[in-house]
Amino acid sequence: MNIVPVALKESFLAFDRKVDGSISFFVKHYGKSKFMVAMSKKVQYLGIETLWEKGPKAFIYFFLFYLVRDMILYIILPIFFTKFSTH
Secondary structure, three states: OOOOOHHHHHHHHHHHHHOOOHHHHHHHOOOOOHHHHHHHHHHHHHOHHHHHHHOHHHHHHHHHHHHHHHHHHHHHHHHHHHHHHHO
């Protein structure tokens, strides 16, 4: 059974193609941007200290993106859904 109407799905995919697949990438990678995925790989094979020494500005952006994403996913959304479902 198809839940999403075909016209809606096609219009979403057309828009996603216009933005180079960024939306579908974001959903497939659980809220990570391409920058965050690339930085995660660098952290895994370089280590945090080496990554900081290579570029503190990029590391700070990476850290803040993760901080904001995790705060939204694990703190704000559960509180919102709990309040929404209890009333």
